[in-house]
Amino acid sequence: MQWPLVICLVYLGGRTAIRHAAFSFARAKLDNYIVRSISPMPLSLWQWWYVARLADGSKRTGVIDLLAGNSYEAAAYPPDSRSSLAAVARRTRLASGFLDVFPDAHVEASKDGEGHTVVTFRALSYSFMNEFKFTVMVYLNSSGKVAGRKAVF
Structure with a gap:
């Protein structure tokens, strides 16, 4: 052996x-x-x-x-954001793929300085390394359309 x-x-x-x-x-x-x-x-x-x-x-x-x-x-x-804009962001390919890999990701919706809604998906499994690693952000305009995406790995 x-x-x-x-x-x-x-x-x-x-x-x-x-x-x-x-x-x-x-x-x-x-x-x-x-x-x-x-x-x-x-x-x-x-x-x-x-x-x-x-x-x-x-x-x-x-x-x-x-x-x-x-x-x-x-x-x-806190509990995940259940807004309709968060639901729109979940349907994007980037967020959907991210949630397939990290099903327990934390979902948070906030506004940025330009008036966009930013829906952030953060993987908690690796949050001990750095708070902002393994994060996907989906930017939505005021009408609820996707204005941009960003992934940090």
């Missing part, structure tokens, strides 16, 4: 077991939350980043530390 294959199998098996332990810990510790995704923090298999949803539609992100037995909330997001 080849040693690199054995090492890879042991690593993947251990990582899968630790991921299941992190999910179990999250479900027990975060009882009011519905944990949507969980992923390891860079360079650590014992700290996991979670994205959770509450019953009111708001979302929380944070870190679960399996060695210390603690969880830390990093950010709270």
